[in-house]
Amino acid sequence: MTGAPVVLDAMGGDRGPDATVAGAVLAVRDHGVPVLLAGRADEIADRLRRHGATGEVGVLHAEDAVPMTERGPGALGRERSSLAVGCRAVRDRDGAGLVSAGSTGAVVSCAVRTVGRAEGVLRxxxxxxxxxxxxxxxxxxxxxxxxxxxxxxxxxxxxxxxxxxxxxxxxxxxxxxxxxxxxxxxxxxxxxxxxxxxxxxxxxxxxxxxxxxxxxxxxxxxxxxxxxxxxxxxxxxxxxxxxxxxxxxxxxxxxxxxxxxxxxxxxPETHGGAALLGLAGTVVVAHGSSSPRALARACAVARDLAAGDRAGGRADG
Amino acid sequence: MTGAPVVLDAMGGDRGPDATVAGAVLAVRDHGVPVLLAGRADEIADRLRRHGATGEVGVLHAEDAVPMTERGPGALGRERSSLAVGCRAVRDRDGAGLVSAGSTGAVVSCAVRTVGRAEGVLRxxxxxxxxxxxxxxxxxxxxxxxxxxxxxxxxxxxxxxxxxxxxxxxxxxxxxxxxxxxxxxxxxxxxxxxxxxxxxxxxxxxxxxxxxxxxxxxxxxxxxxxxxxxxxxxxxxxxxxxxxxxxxxxxxxxxxxxxxxxxxxxxPETHGGAALLGLAGTVVVAHGSSSPRALARACAVARDLAAGDRAGGRADG
Missing domain, CATH: 3.40.718.10 (Isopropylmalate Dehydrogenase)
Known part of the structure; x- marks a missing residue:
C-alpha cells in the first residue's frame, strides 16, 4: 500500500494511547495501512518500543489532548491537541484521512472547522x-x-x-x-x-x-x-x-x-467506525471504547474511503 | 369481577371485528373482564354467534369506523365511529376504560377530545x-x-x-x-x-x-x-x-x-397494550396487528389500570 498515511488520533478514546498505539501497529502489520500517530511523542514512542514497532509507525507530535468529556465547540480552542493537529494534516494532504476515537462532538466540531465542508453541504x-x-x-x-x-x-x-x-x-x-x-x-x-x-x-x-x-x-x-x-x-x-x-x-x-x-x-468492533460525510476530506469516528483491533479496522476503512474519494468510484475495501 | 365493563373498539385494528370479537370473548372467559364491544351491531352479533358467546359480551352500536390510515384529527369529525362512541362511554362512566387497536394518532386525538386531559396535563x-x-x-x-x-x-x-x-x-x-x-x-x-x-x-x-x-x-x-x-x-x-x-x-x-x-x-402479544396517560379516564392502545389473545390481555390491563385509578393505589394486575 502506498500513498499518504492515515492519521490516527493517539490521544482519543476511552483507553488512550494504550489502545491507539496497539491499533496503529495492527493497522500496519495486518492491514498494510501506513499510519501516522498524532499525540504526545514521548508517550507514543514508549509504547511503540514495547511493541517492537519503532519506525513502523510515524509520529506527529501534539502536546495537548481533547478530553473525552468535551462535547464539541470547546475542542476548537485547543490548537495543539492531537485532534486539531490530525485534522490539519488531513486538510494539508499530509494524511489521507483521519481516524479518532475521541468524543464524537469534538471530532465533528474540529473536523468541520479545519478540514471544512464539501461544497454546498450544510452540515x-x-x-x-x-x-x-x-x-x-x-x-x-x-x-x-x-x-x-x-x-x-x-x-x-x-x-x-x-x-x-x-x-x-x-x-x-x-x-x-x-x-x-x-x-x-x-x-x-x-x-x-x-x-x-x-x-x-x-x-x-x-x-x-x-x-x-x-x-x-x-x-x-x-x-x-x-x-x-x-x-x-x-x-x-x-x-x-x-x-x-x-x-x-x-x-x-x-x-x-x-x-x-x-x-x-x-x-462496533466489527464495523470499525463511522464515516463523517460531507467534508472536504476523509474522517472516520471510531467508538470511544474501541479495541486495538477496531481501531486498525477503522484505519483500513479510512484508507478505502480516501481511495474512493480519489478515484471518484467504488472503494476496494 | 364486577364494576363497569371495559369498552373494546370492535372496528379498530388491522384485522377488524374478526380479531376484536374473539378478543372480547377471551377477555370474558380467560380473564374475567366484562367487555362491551363498540361497533356495527350486526357484524358483532354474527361473530359472537359463531363463538357461541351471544349474551356473554355486551354490544354498543356504532355504525361508523375510523380507517387505520387516519392519523389523528380526521377521526374527530366521525361522531358515530366505534372509537368516538367508545370514548363517550368512558367519559360518561358507562365503561371503566377503553381499549382500541386503531390508529394510535386517531385514538389519541379522539380520547383527548372526548375523555379529556387530567387537570394540568399539557399533552x-x-x-x-x-x-x-x-x-x-x-x-x-x-x-x-x-x-x-x-x-x-x-x-x-x-x-x-x-x-x-x-x-x-x-x-x-x-x-x-x-x-x-x-x-x-x-x-x-x-x-x-x-x-x-x-x-x-x-x-x-x-x-x-x-x-x-x-x-x-x-x-x-x-x-x-x-x-x-x-x-x-x-x-x-x-x-x-x-x-x-x-x-x-x-x-x-x-x-x-x-x-x-x-x-x-x-x-406486543405479551405486553398487551400501551396506556395513554394524562387523561381523565383509562385508555389502552393495543398494537394494530393485535391477536385476540393480545386484545384480551389489553382489556385486563385496562381493568387493572381503572381499578388503580379508583383506588388511588397500586393496581392488582
Missing part, C-alpha cells in the same frame, strides 16, 4: 453500515453528527448516504427511506414530514417511510434520520442484541461462547 | 412497560402519543411515567432517566437539554441521562423520551430481537421453536 453526517438480514448492509445516516438538523439538512443526508452506498458498498441504485413512525405518508414528526417532501423531489430511488422494526431487515439500502434518533437507534441495536442473547443463554438454549459470534455481527 | 403520553434484564420492567414514556413535545411536556411525561411505575408496577421510588445521546450532562438535542433542567427540578429520583444501549438493562425504572424517538425505539427493539434470533437460528445454535419463547418476551 456533516455520520454514516455507519449496519449488516442486515438480507445479507447486505443498510447505511444509517445520520448516526450522531447533527442532533438538531433542519429538513434541508436531512434531505442532504439522503444524498450523502446514497453516495456512500454507491461508492463504498457498490449498490448501483440504492433505495433510500426515511425513518419515521407509521409507514403511511404524512406520519412522523414535523422534521420528517417536511423532509419527506424534499427527499421525494431528489433524483433518488425513494423507498418512502421506514419504521423502527425494519432497520435491520434490509428493506432499504439507506436509512435517513436525524443524528439524535440515529445515535439512539444505533446504541439501542447494540443493547437489544446483547439483551436478546443474554435471554437465549439464560434459557440454556445455546452456549454463551457460540452466541458471542452472533454478537460480533453488530459489534 | 398525553403513551407508556409501555418493557421487560428488562434485571427481572423487572422499564416504563418507556412517551411511546408514540406526542411526536413533537416541548421540554415542559417531556418533564410532565417524567411525572406521569413515575406515577405509572409506582401504581402499576409497585416501584416505591422509581429511578427516572432521560433518553439521550452521550451520558454526560449537556449532551443530547435541544429538547432533551432543556428538559433535563426541568426534570432535575422535579421531586423525582433522577437517574440522569440514559443512552440507547441501556433501554433494556434495567438501569432505570422510567425512561423518558419524545413520542417520535420512543416509538422508533419500541419498534426497533421488536425488529432487533427478531433479527438477532434469526441469526441464532441461521447459525444452527438453537431450534426456532425454542427461540420463539425468547421472542415472546418482548412481543
Amino acid at each position: 456533516p453526517a455520520l454514516v455507519i453500515a449496519l449488516p442486515n438480514l438480507a445479507g447486505g448492509a443498510t447505511v444509517l445516516v445520520d448516526a450522531g453528527a447533527t442532533a438538531d438538523p433542519t429538513p434541508e439538512m436531512l434531505a442532504q443526508f439522503a444524498t450523502l448516504g446514497a453516495g456512500y452506498a454507491r461508492r463504498v458498498l457498490g449498490v448501483a441504485d440504492p433505495r433510500v427511506g426515511l425513518l419515521t413512525i407509521g409507514a403511511e405518508p404524512g406520519k412522523g414528526n414535523r422534521l420528517v414530514r417536511r423532509a419527506a417532501e424534499l427527499v421525494a423531489a431528489l433524483p433518488l430511488r425513494s423507498a418512502g417511510n421506514v419504521e423502527g422494526h425494519d432497520v435491520l431487515t434490509g428493506a432499504v439500502d439507506v436509512l435517513v434520520t436525524d443524528g439524535f434518533t440515529g445515535n439512539v437507534v444505533l446504541k439501542n441495536i447494540e443493547g437489544t442484541v446483547r439483551a436478546t442473547l443474554e435471554l437465549v443463554a439464560r434459557q440454556g438454549l445455546a452456549a454463551p461462547a457460540d452466541l458471542r459470534r452472533v454478537a460480533a455481527f453488530y459489534d | 398525553p403520553a403513551l407508556v409501555i412497560a418493557l421487560p428488562n434484564l434485571a427481572g423487572g420492567a422499564t416504563v418507556l414514556v412517551d411511546a408514540g402519543a406526542t411526536a413533537d413535545p416541548t421540554p415542559e411536556m417531556l418533564a410532565q411525561f417524567a411525572t406521569l411515567g413515575a406515577g405509572y411505575a409506582r401504581r402499576v408496577l409497585g416501584v416505591a421510588d422509581p429511578r427516572v432517566g432521560l433518553l439521550t445521546i452521550g451520558a454526560e450532562p449537556g449532551k443530547g438535542n435541544r429538547l432533551v437539554r432543556r428538559a433535563a433542567e426541568l426534570v432535575a427540578a422535579l421531586p423525582l429520583r433522577s437517574a440522569g441521562n440514559v443512552e440507547g444501549h441501556d433501554v433494556l438493562t434495567g438501569a432505570v425504572d422510567v425512561l423518558v423520551t419524545d413520542g417520535f424517538t420512543g416509538n422508533v425505539v419500541l419498534k426497533n427493539i421488536e425488529g432487533t430481537v427478531r433479527a438477532t434470533l434469526e441469526l441464532v437460528a441461521r447459525q444452527g445454535l438453537a431450534a426456532p421453536a425454542d427461540l420463539r419463547r425468547v421472542a415472546a418476551f418482548y412481543d
Whole structure:
C-alpha cells in the first residue's frame, strides 16, 4: 500500500494511547495501512518500543489532548491537541484521512472547522453500515453528527448516504427511506414530514417511510434520520442484541461462547467506525471504547474511503 | 369481577371485528373482564354467534369506523365511529376504560377530545412497560402519543411515567432517566437539554441521562423520551430481537421453536397494550396487528389500570 498515511488520533478514546498505539501497529502489520500517530511523542514512542514497532509507525507530535468529556465547540480552542493537529494534516494532504476515537462532538466540531465542508453541504453526517438480514448492509445516516438538523439538512443526508452506498458498498441504485413512525405518508414528526417532501423531489430511488422494526431487515439500502434518533437507534441495536442473547443463554438454549459470534455481527468492533460525510476530506469516528483491533479496522476503512474519494468510484475495501 | 365493563373498539385494528370479537370473548372467559364491544351491531352479533358467546359480551352500536390510515384529527369529525362512541362511554362512566387497536394518532386525538386531559396535563403520553434484564420492567414514556413535545411536556411525561411505575408496577421510588445521546450532562438535542433542567427540578429520583444501549438493562425504572424517538425505539427493539434470533437460528445454535419463547418476551402479544396517560379516564392502545389473545390481555390491563385509578393505589394486575 502506498500513498499518504492515515492519521490516527493517539490521544482519543476511552483507553488512550494504550489502545491507539496497539491499533496503529495492527493497522500496519495486518492491514498494510501506513499510519501516522498524532499525540504526545514521548508517550507514543514508549509504547511503540514495547511493541517492537519503532519506525513502523510515524509520529506527529501534539502536546495537548481533547478530553473525552468535551462535547464539541470547546475542542476548537485547543490548537495543539492531537485532534486539531490530525485534522490539519488531513486538510494539508499530509494524511489521507483521519481516524479518532475521541468524543464524537469534538471530532465533528474540529473536523468541520479545519478540514471544512464539501461544497454546498450544510452540515456533516455520520454514516455507519449496519449488516442486515438480507445479507447486505443498510447505511444509517445520520448516526450522531447533527442532533438538531433542519429538513434541508436531512434531505442532504439522503444524498450523502446514497453516495456512500454507491461508492463504498457498490449498490448501483440504492433505495433510500426515511425513518419515521407509521409507514403511511404524512406520519412522523414535523422534521420528517417536511423532509419527506424534499427527499421525494431528489433524483433518488425513494423507498418512502421506514419504521423502527425494519432497520435491520434490509428493506432499504439507506436509512435517513436525524443524528439524535440515529445515535439512539444505533446504541439501542447494540443493547437489544446483547439483551436478546443474554435471554437465549439464560434459557440454556445455546452456549454463551457460540452466541458471542452472533454478537460480533453488530459489534462496533466489527464495523470499525463511522464515516463523517460531507467534508472536504476523509474522517472516520471510531467508538470511544474501541479495541486495538477496531481501531486498525477503522484505519483500513479510512484508507478505502480516501481511495474512493480519489478515484471518484467504488472503494476496494 | 364486577364494576363497569371495559369498552373494546370492535372496528379498530388491522384485522377488524374478526380479531376484536374473539378478543372480547377471551377477555370474558380467560380473564374475567366484562367487555362491551363498540361497533356495527350486526357484524358483532354474527361473530359472537359463531363463538357461541351471544349474551356473554355486551354490544354498543356504532355504525361508523375510523380507517387505520387516519392519523389523528380526521377521526374527530366521525361522531358515530366505534372509537368516538367508545370514548363517550368512558367519559360518561358507562365503561371503566377503553381499549382500541386503531390508529394510535386517531385514538389519541379522539380520547383527548372526548375523555379529556387530567387537570394540568399539557399533552398525553403513551407508556409501555418493557421487560428488562434485571427481572423487572422499564416504563418507556412517551411511546408514540406526542411526536413533537416541548421540554415542559417531556418533564410532565417524567411525572406521569413515575406515577405509572409506582401504581402499576409497585416501584416505591422509581429511578427516572432521560433518553439521550452521550451520558454526560449537556449532551443530547435541544429538547432533551432543556428538559433535563426541568426534570432535575422535579421531586423525582433522577437517574440522569440514559443512552440507547441501556433501554433494556434495567438501569432505570422510567425512561423518558419524545413520542417520535420512543416509538422508533419500541419498534426497533421488536425488529432487533427478531433479527438477532434469526441469526441464532441461521447459525444452527438453537431450534426456532425454542427461540420463539425468547421472542415472546418482548412481543406486543405479551405486553398487551400501551396506556395513554394524562387523561381523565383509562385508555389502552393495543398494537394494530393485535391477536385476540393480545386484545384480551389489553382489556385486563385496562381493568387493572381503572381499578388503580379508583383506588388511588397500586393496581392488582
